[in-house]
Amino acid sequence: MAGSNPNAKPMDLTLKVWRQKNKDAAGQLVTYPVKGISPDMSFLEMMDVLNENLLRSGEDPIAFDHDCREGICGACSLHINGRPHGPERGTTTCQLHMRHFKDGDTITIEPWRAAAFPVHKDLVVDRSAFDRIQQAGGYVSVNTGGVPDANEIPIPKTIADKAFDAATCIQCGACVAACKNASAILFVSAKVSQLALLPQGKVERQTRVENMVAQMEIEGFGACSNTGACAAECPVGISLENINMLRREYISAKATSENF
Amino acid sequence: MILDSNIPEGPLAEKWDKHKFNVKLVNPANKRKYDIIVVGTGLAGASAAATFGELGYNVKAFCFQDSPRRAHSIAAQGGINAAKNYQNDGDSVFRLFYDTVKGGDYRAREANVYRLAQVSVDIIDQCVAQGVPFAREYGGLLANRSFGGAQVSRTFYARGQTGQQLLLGAYSALNRQIAYGKVKMYPRTEMLDLVMVDGKARGIVVRNLITGKVESHSAHAVVLATGGYGNVFFLSTNAMGSNATAAWRAHRRGALFANPCFTQIHPTCIPVSGDYQSKLTLMSESLRNDGRVWVPKTVETAQRLRKGEITVNDIKEEDRDYYLERKYPAFGNLVPRDVASRNAKLMCDEGRGVGASGLAVFLDFADAIKREGQPAIAAKYGNLFDMYAKITDENPYEKPMRIYPAVHYTMGGLWVDYNLMTTIPGLYATGECNFSDHGANRLGASALMQGLADGYFVVPYTIGDYLAKMPNERISTEHPAFKEAEQNVMAITNKLLSIQGTRTVDDFHKALGLIMWDYCGMARNAEGLRFAKAEIRKLRDEFWRDVKVTGVNEELNQTLEKAHRVADFLELGELMVDDALHREESCGGHFREEYQTPENEALRDDENFAYVAAWEFTGTGNQPMLHKEDLKFENVKLTQRSYK
Ligand SMILES: Cc1cc2nc3c(=O)[nH]c(=O)nc-3n(C[C@H](O)[C@H](O)[C@H](O)COP(=O)(O)OP(=O)(O)OC[C@H]3O[C@@H](n4cnc5c(N)ncnc54)[C@H](O)[C@@H]3O)c2cc1C
Ligand code: SF4
Numbered sequence: 001m002a003g004s005n006p007n008a009k010p011m012d013l014t015l016k017v018w019r020q021k022n023k024d025a026a027g028q029l030v031t032y033p034v035k036g037i038s039p040d041m042s043f044l045e046m047m048d049v050l051n052e053n054l055l056r057s058g059e060d061p062i063a064f065d066h067d068c069r070e071g072i073c074g075a076c077s078l079h080i081n082g083r084p085h086g087p088e089r090g091t092t093t094c095q096l097h098m099r100h101f102k103d104g105d106t107i108t109i110e111p112w113r114a115a116a117f118p119v120h121k122d123l124v125v126d127r128s129a130f131d132r133i134q135q136a137g138g139y140v141s142v143n144t145g146g147v148p149d150a151n152e153i154p155i156p157k158t159i160a161d162k163a164f165d166a167a168t169c170i171q172c173g174a175c176v177a178a179c180k181n182a183s184a185i186l187f188v189s190a191k192v193s194q195l196a197l198l199p200q201g202k203v204e205r206q207t208r209v210e211n212m213v214a215q216m217e218i219e220g221f222g223a224c225s226n227t228g229a230c231a232a233e234c235p236v237g238i239s240l241e242n243i244n245m246l247r248r249e250y251i252s253a254k255a256t257s258e259n260f
Numbered sequence: 261m262i263l264d265s266n267i268p269e270g271p272l273a274e275k276w277d278k279h280k281f282n283v284k285l286v287n288p289a290n291k292r293k294y295d296i297i298v299v300g301t302g303l304a305g306a307s308a309a310a311t312f313g314e315l316g317y318n319v320k321a322f323c324f325q326d327s328p329r330r331a332h333s334i335a336a337q338g339g340i341n342a343a344k345n346y347q348n349d350g351d352s353v354f355r356l357f358y359d360t361v362k363g364g365d366y367r368a369r370e371a372n373v374y375r376l377a378q379v380s381v382d383i384i385d386q387c388v389a390q391g392v393p394f395a396r397e398y399g400g401l402l403a404n405r406s407f408g409g410a411q412v413s414r415t416f417y418a419r420g421q422t423g424q425q426l427l428l429g430a431y432s433a434l435n436r437q438i439a440y441g442k443v444k445m446y447p448r449t450e451m452l453d454l455v456m457v458d459g460k461a462r463g464i465v466v467r468n469l470i471t472g473k474v475e476s477h478s479a480h481a482v483v484l485a486t487g488g489y490g491n492v493f494f495l496s497t498n499a500m501g502s503n504a505t506a507a508w509r510a511h512r513r514g515a516l517f518a519n520p521c522f523t524q525i526h527p528t529c530i531p532v533s534g535d536y537q538s539k540l541t542l543m544s545e546s547l548r549n550d551g552r553v554w555v556p557k558t559v560e561t562a563q564r565l566r567k568g569e570i571t572v573n574d575i576k577e578e579d580r581d582y583y584l585e586r587k588y589p590a591f592g593n594l595v596p597r598d599v600a601s602r603n604a605k606l607m608c609d610e611g612r613g614v615g616a617s618g619l620a621v622f623l624d625f626a627d628a629i630k631r632e633g634q635p636a637i638a639a640k641y642g643n644l645f646d647m648y649a650k651i652t653d654e655n656p657y658e659k660p661m662r663i664y665p666a667v668h669y670t671m672g673g674l675w676v677d678y679n680l681m682t683t684i685p686g687l688y689a690t691g692e693c694n695f696s697d698h699g700a701n702r703l704g705a706s707a708l709m710q711g712l713a714d715g716y717f718v719v720p721y722t723i724g725d726y727l728a729k730m731p732n733e734r735i736s737t738e739h740p741a742f743k744e745a746e747q748n749v750m751a752i753t754n755k756l757l758s759i760q761g762t763r764t765v766d767d768f769h770k771a772l773g774l775i776m777w778d779y780c781g782m783a784r785n786a787e788g789l790r791f792a793k794a795e796i797r798k799l800r801d802e803f804w805r806d807v808k809v810t811g812v813n814e815e816l817n818q819t820l821e822k823a824h825r826v827a828d829f830l831e832l833g834e835l836m837v838d839d840a841l842h843r844e845e846s847c848g849g850h851f852r853e854e855y856q857t858p859e860n861e862a863l864r865d866d867e868n869f870a871y872v873a874a875w876e877f878t879g880t881g882n883q884p885m886l887h888k889e890d891l892k893f894e895n896v897k898l899t900q901r902s903y904k
């Protein structure tokens with residue numbers, strides 16, 4: 001009885017789901033009816049119901065990524081009715097509830113679409129490009145041990161809060177999926193800003209931004225054309241300000257490195 | 261087998277320093293001749309893998325998610341403890357040690373807990389240096405909050421996303437070592453067996469979750485940092501993929517499993533809403549700093565509320581029972597988790613629960629909002645309130661939250677000695693995967709602390725001692741021990757695929773979860789446990805006769821992944837029941853109805869049960885063999901825990 005609307009009736013829906021056997025196979029949308037869906041179910045619980053039905057009838061269940069089901073791990077990644085993570089703003093797929101749909105609705109479910117995110121199977125894509133971008137510079141170079149006392153680095157609360165806002169990116173890839181150029185700039189800017197804002201990250205800010213941007217290009221993400229679609233679809237509200245900050249960081253890094 | 265905990269001699273406060281001095285070192289130039297496997301890259305694994313890499317070892321790290329940054333640790337909300345005493349409120353290493361031993365109801369090893377409290381302060385320094393954005397005061401210094409079971413403010417936090425920020429810190433350190441080539445990362449790869457050569461852990465067998473390929477990896481030592489086993493219960497606050505397979509398969513190879521029945525049921529979770537429910541969502545314990553827990557004073561009021569004849573706001577102040585404040589005036593809403601959970605159950609058993617099912621109590625923020633204003637409360641807990649609203653469609657700023665206990669954490673795990681080594685030489689266990697520090701009940705904000713303590717500051721020292729004493733020769737994965745383990749994995753897989761029965765894996769998992777929750781959950785008794793044991797055995801037999809796993813091994817096959825995990829849960833569940841049955845006392849999260857005080861508090865039996873129960877695997881369906889590690893308390897006095 002979690003929902004505020006205990007009288008809400010179960011719904012019957014038609015799902016059109018992208019099925020693709022593996023990365024080399026051709027894929028297609030396949031239609032599945034689902035019945036008796038409670039409005040209090042989460043979207044992924046609705047998918048569970050469908051998968052249990054498929055299994056019982058001996059069909060291959062639909063593969064999709066998910067883990068925490070709390071909007072924090074960034075694993076879930078469904079393109080629902082043309083929008084990454086579906087119709088609700090500021091909500092990951094796993095936190096989307098069926099009360100946002102109506103009886104009789106047809107729902108189209110696809111994987112993220114981007115050259116840099118090839119499909120492994122059905123709705124599961126390969127996002128390892130994001131890890132490689134982080135490996136290119138998304139860290140402060142400190143070893144374990146031998147660091148100063150935590151309170152020896154006072155940080156104004158306003159700066160700490162801003163860095164925190166940038167640090168909440170869940171690395172889901174919705175920004176890429178939302179962008180017509182499949183640009184990863186919002187994702188990259190979140191890390192660059194977080195570390196550029198904090199005193200700990202300032203030492204390496206120039207090489208960091210250069211290396212991360214270079215890796216982003218190597219991975220085949222598109223260029224940013226300022227449509228803002230990324231921030232509009234970002235489930236945790238990473239702001240476009242971070243992109244501005246990345247640009248400033250990048251320009252100043254390039255200006256300095258060309259002087260050498 | 262004699263269990264030697266290898267606790268160093270000497271006074272408690274000097275043990276760790278002395279031990280660090282006494283352990284053998286691998287000289288810097290030789291470190292690159294040693295290979296270490298780290299399974300799991302949550303807080304405990306990522307921190308260890310990164311630190312091993314920094315030290316110069318060759319590391320291979322594994323996780324089943326598509327990225328190390330998605331480990332279950334990411335979901336931790338409330339915070340991490342450290343004895344910094346930044347608040348000048350009387351905290352100290354000894355107090356954190358004392359609170360942890362007491363909170364664990366005197367079933368943890370003193371020396372390990374003391375070391376944990378000692379290194380806690382280094383963790384905060386390390387994380388800040390990495391750029392972890394902890395909450396700060398206006399003066400720019402770090403902020404703290406209080407957590408259950410403590411009367412000081414020692415919890416560091418990053419809004420309600422502390423685990424996320426700590427894991428991103430460890431992930432960044434790991435990434436740096438991956439970039440340097442010191443760590444090779446294998447995401448979407450699941451360990452399915454441990455390989456032993458001459459009685460030592462020398463490698464693992466894994467399945468590539470994309471291609472299904474079964475492969476071996478050889479090393480000089482193996483560290484398991486694979487998390488807890490709360491998902492035995494099907495419904496828990498753990499991530500969907502959290503599982504016990506790596507630990508269980510090591511157990512089958514000889515590693516003893518300690519205190520399996522010590523599970524933590526967290527008091528503040530969003531109640532179950534329907535049978536389609538796939539997991540439960542935690543509302544962080546930090547909410548108990550400002551939220552007040554209550555139920556209606558009378559059964560009659562509760563009934564009218566459940567029927568919808570009145571609303572919560574119709575219930576007058578004098579008709580509410582703030583039962584934690586009433587029963588435990590000293591700690592109030594901040595009593596430890598086991599106490600809070602059990603009391604919620606008691607209220608619901610009395611018929612005073614709320615919500616349609618009657619299985620919920622209120623967590624009310626009205627007073628805090630009145631006192632501090634909505635923006636202040638939103639700043640502290642905004643993301644938790646949003647999460648609650650998304651799931652329940654109710655606004656917790658206007659109406660109290662409804663909460664109920666849910667399975668959350670497992671104190672039990674692989675038995676380890678002071679060096680975090682299991683009973684298999686060369687096999688280490690860190691983080692939630694081991695049993696070591698929390699006794700029969702873990703205090704809030706102490707799991708993150710333990711995971712990072714183990715990974716950054718403990719195992720990097722102790723593993724060196726082991727490696728320094730062994731030759732650096734590598735063993736080829738062509739060795740018969742690897743081939744045998746690969747065949748073992750393929751045999752299980754083939755069996756699972758060949759049954760082609762009628763019931764789904766989830767079906768079995770849910771059935772197991774229900775047995776565990778009803779008979780080995782918040783309250784247990786001998787009769788129920790015996791019944792549960794028989795039921796689990798029946799269910800396990802049926803699983804191996806009638807489970808339905810579609811597809812093939814050589815593909816991304818999520819049903820097959822789950823089937824492996826549930827097969828192990830069906831064995832582990834029985835061991836948990838055995839352990840709960842044998843422990844004829846109540847302590848912490850283990851509440852045996854036969855053993856309680858007149859006020860319904862847990863009644864320990866220190867005379868007969870002040871030991872760690874470490875179980876040896878003797879074959880599926882056979883009675884496991886019990887080994888005891890006696891616990892000696894030299895620095896705290898064993899008393900009846902009181903939070904009154
Ligand atoms: C919702 C929630 C909130 C919490 N909040 C707090 C809090 O505020 N404070 C606190 O101290 N604690 C908290 N906890 C507890 C804490 O988060 C966990 O105990 C801790 O994060 C466990 O860390 P770990 O590194 O041991 O394991 P995990 O983070 O669970 O990592 C396990 C790793 O092992 C890998 N793995 C598992 N099996 C295999 C296999 N067979 N093969 C390969 N890889 C494998 C996984 O991929 C993963 O990388 C919370 C827990 C939950 C559920
Ligand atoms: S910026 Fe937002 S949308 Fe992009 S990866 Fe991060 S959280 Fe996801």
Ligand code: FES
Binds near residue numbers: 067068070073093095
């Ligand atoms: S499953 Fe973790 S964010 Fe959705």
